[in-house]
Amino acid sequence: MDGPGALPNFPTSQRPNVLTGWEGEMGTCSYCGSRFPLTRSTRKYCTPRCKTNACLDRNPSRMRAAEVRALYELLEEESVITVDALRERLRRIIAPERPAIEAVIGEPYVPRMD
Numbered sequence: 001m002d003g004p005g006a007l008p009n010f011p012t013s014q015r016p017n018v019l020t021g022w023e024g025e026m027g028t029c030s031y032c033g034s035r036f037p038l039t040r041s042t043r044k045y046c047t048p049r050c051k052t053n054a055c056l057d058r059n060p061s062r063m064r065a066a067e068v069r070a071l072y073e074l075l076e077e078e079s080v081i082t083v084d085a086l087r088e089r090l091r092r093i094i095a096p097e098r099p100a101i102e103a104v105i106g107e108p109y110v111p112r113m114d
């Protein structure tokens with residue numbers, strides 16, 4: 001310590017965290033890269049949200065909660081839309097990286113029931 005109020009010379013990994021008061025080792029989140037206090041030596045993520053997002057990135061077939069909510073909102077809508085418009089809305093929710101679905105203009109398709 002050099003003077004009153006100065007912090008002692010801690011190793012970089014053990015400097016006190018002003019926000020949390022944590023004086024132990026700090027880790028780096030494997031998902032977002034932010035620094036966080038290591039409460040366990042095996043901890044990889046700073047928050048449960050980062051842990052969930054990392055899981056969803058590893059398993060892209062799983063749907064995020066926002067996508068599920070958007071699907072429920074689409075199902076609850078009262079407006080009548082065409083099949084092509086419905087397919088495009090579903091594509092935007094589930095696979096926004098895929099190209100847009102072009103609407104087919106012409107007579108509507110009516111399946112036969114015989």
